[in-house]
Amino acid sequence: MPYIIRTVKEADKSANGSKRQQTEPSHSVNNDNGHIIQAPILKRRRTAPYGCSFKEFLVCKPIEFSGNEGSIATLRWIEKTEAVIKISKCVDEDKIMFASNLFKNAALEWWNTILQSRGTDRVYNMEWINFKERV
Numbered sequence: 001m002p003y004i005i006r007t008v009k010e011a012d013k014s015a016n017g018s019k020r021q022q023t024e025p026s027h028s029v030n031n032d033n034g035h036i037i038q039a040p041i042l043k044r045r046r047t048a049p050y051g052c053s054f055k056e057f058l059v060c061k062p063i064e065f066s067g068n069e070g071s072i073a074t075l076r077w078i079e080k081t082e083a084v085i086k087i088s089k090c091v092d093e094d095k096i097m098f099a100s101n102l103f104k105n106a107a108l109e110w111w112n113t114i115l116q117s118r119g120t121d122r123v124y125n126m127e128w129i130n131f132k133e134r135v
Helices: 003-017 054-059 071-088 092-100 105-118 120-124 128-134
Strands: 026-030 036-040
Touching: 054 071, 054 092, 071 092, 092 120, 092 128, 105 120
Parallel strands: none
Antiparallel strands: 026 036
C-alpha cells in the first residue's frame, strides 16, 4: 500500500476513534480497496520569494505624478500608489524606489534635488511615512 494512503488511513482511524469533528477542509479519495476516505486538502505554499520587481509593479498600472496637480490630487496619487504597492506585494526596501520612479516633470526635478542633497542610499532607506510627508 502506498505510503500516502497508509498515512491518510491512519489519520482517518485516529480521527474516528477520538470522535472529533473535522475542522480542516478535505476531499474524498479512493484507496486500494475501493473504500472512500477523507484526505486533508494541502495548503498552497508560496514558492517564489516575497516581493515584486519593478516590472510587476508597473503591471498594476500606477499613475505618474508631475507635482503640479494640487493637494487633493497628491493625496489620491499617494493612496493609489499605496494600493499598487500592497497589491504587487512590494517589500519595504523597494517602496520609495518604485514610487519615486513615477515622478515626472517638476516632481522629478524636485526628487533629483533631494537625491543630490541627501544621497541616494539615505533617501531610498527612509521610512515610507517620511516619504509621504515630503511629497
